[in-house]
Amino acid sequence: MTIMPEALTQALSARFGDRFSRTEALRAQHGQGESYHPSAPPDAVVFAETTEEVSEIVRLCAAERVPVIAFGAGTSLEGHLSAVRGGVSVDLSRMNAILRVSAEDLDCTVQAGVTREQLNTWLRDQGLFFPIDPGANATLGGMAATRASGTNAVRYGTMRENVLSLTVVLPDGRIIRTGGRARKSSAGYDLTRLFVGSEGTLGIITEVTLRLYGLPETISAALCAFPSIDQAIGTAIAVVQLGIPVARMEFMDPGLIAAVNAHSGLSLPTTDTLAFEFHGGPESVREQVAQVQALAQDNGGHDFSWASTPEERNRLWKARHNAFYAIVSRRQNARGWSSDVCVPVSALSECIRHTRHLLAGCSVPAVILGHVGDGNYHVVFAVDPHHQGELDEVAAVNKQMVLKAIALGGTCTGEHGIGTGKIAYLRAEHGDAVDLMATIKQAIDPLGIMNPGKMLPLS
Structure with missing residues (x-):
């Protein structure tokens, strides 16, 4: 853990005034994202307003070899914001022009x-x-x-x-x-x-x-229910393979649907579901809709529900976007542990079936959702962060899910990033290429002050 030198504290305080803070509450806020990862507060927070100010902050920290962690909205999920070696959090939220x-x-x-x-x-x-x-x-x-x-x-x-x-x-x-x-x-x-x-x-x-x-001239959205996960994912794969240019194609499992219904006041059927959105001109959208509906029906899809007005579409996607909070809120004092993997679409059904099998033996509430059009899916656990047994159980499930994805030619994370949460799997995915990444890191950041302890095992 780096101890912040008094000279740096005085320099930052003199330069940034009340935009420099060491208050406990603000530091705690800047040491954690949205997920279960424990807070690791920085030693100080500075609110920057220009690129030149960021440069000043970094120069001052580099002179004292003090770590620097960038902070935006605080919505990351894999421990990217934790100041595992102390240092200064540079809050960029005021750089909003x-x-x-x-x-x-x-x-x-x-x-x-x-x-x-x-x-x-x-x-x-x-x-x-x-x-x-x-x-x-x-x-x-x-x-x-x-x-x-x-x-x-x-x-x-x-x-x-x-x-x-x-x-x-x-x-x-x-x-x-x-x-x-x-x-x-x-x-x-x-x-x-x-x-x-x-x-x-x-x-x-x-x-x-x-x-x-x-902006698309025409936007149409729909939900379709399926008897099984294989039929839902089979439809998604067919849509991708036929090159139908859907804008969104989201998978939601029954547990997620139930949580979304309760959280957002909806009444969707609690079954494996695909949500679609179509963009384009009126004729193009009609053609996309007809093709997707035919594919879904061939795969047992039923109960198409259309969101035809902007208000209905916005409500649908807001409910989907709030899925993380919907799941976590169903359990008192829980935190979200959201893990994602991405595989070739041809391997998607096998990978999700494997994950569903893992979850069947897991005592922690969890759901599956995903951007199945590009092979990316997530599992969100509502975990008690103070119950080590639960954390260990979820970690074991997460490990098996990740290794399965990598074995099928996929990646340990499709969009959440590595942070601290997925460091253990980087070499399993990239092998000796991790050494080249470390070489690049060393060449650009020889002092090791830029968000240390993230991404690379030895950083």
Whole structure:
């Protein structure tokens, strides 16, 4: 554990005034995300408002070899925010300016603290939107740092495909820009992709340039119930293999449906369910709907329920996005343990069946949900964080689920990231490539001050 030098405390306090704090409550808030991971508070919190201020903070911390942890909305799930070695949390939430929007080029540049909902509210009157939707109202800097995706990924991809360039403060305080606004480039190493998904271990992202999309002329959404998980996933696989450009295709198991019904006042059938959303022109949407409905019926799907108005669609997706809280709230004093894996879609049914078998023998309440169009699914456990037996039981289930996914050619995390929660599985997935990752980390951050203890086993 790093002990914060008094000289650094005085320097940060003198420079940032009341935007520098060592209060216990604020430090505790900045030492934990949304999940079960225990809080590990930083020694101090600084609220930055510009890239240059972030650079100043990092330079001061580097001089004293004090760790630096970037903080956005605090919605991460794998322990990314815990100050496992103490240090300074740099809160970017006040860096919330939309710097530029180009409707002609379908791109924009925002500060890292802008949230996805804030950006889409700003863009709506221009007929544009940013589609990456991880559920939580996360900051775009945090979404880039964790390579987030979410419910729209089956059509629009992930942050990896939708970030054009970044402004990053390096561990020595230098400020770099990783690219321009061109849609392609062959110039040099792809530094943008290096920092997207780096989880704050190589630098702090302070500005993000993003791809934008035109708002669809027509949007339609539907739910379909299935007699079994195999029939539901079989439908999802068929949709992907036929290239039907659905915007969203979400799987929800009966336990999740029951929790969502109770939490959001819905009355959906408690069975294995797929939720779809279709984007495009009127004729294109009608064609997509007809194709998907036929495939679902061939696989035993029934009780199609249509959300035809914006209010109905928003209610449906809000209920889906609140699934994490719906599950956790059903158990008093519980915390959420959400784990995700991603596999090739052809292996999805086998992997989910295996997970469901694991959960049948688990005493901790849990549900399965997922962005099945791209092979990504989640298990959310409502766990008592003070009951070590429960934590051990869930850890064992999680391990078997992850190793099964890796064995089937998948990954230990499709979108949550590594943080501290998935470090143990990185080498199982990447083998000796982890050593190259460590070499890159050492070259860029030789002092090891950028979010230490995350992602890499030896960082």
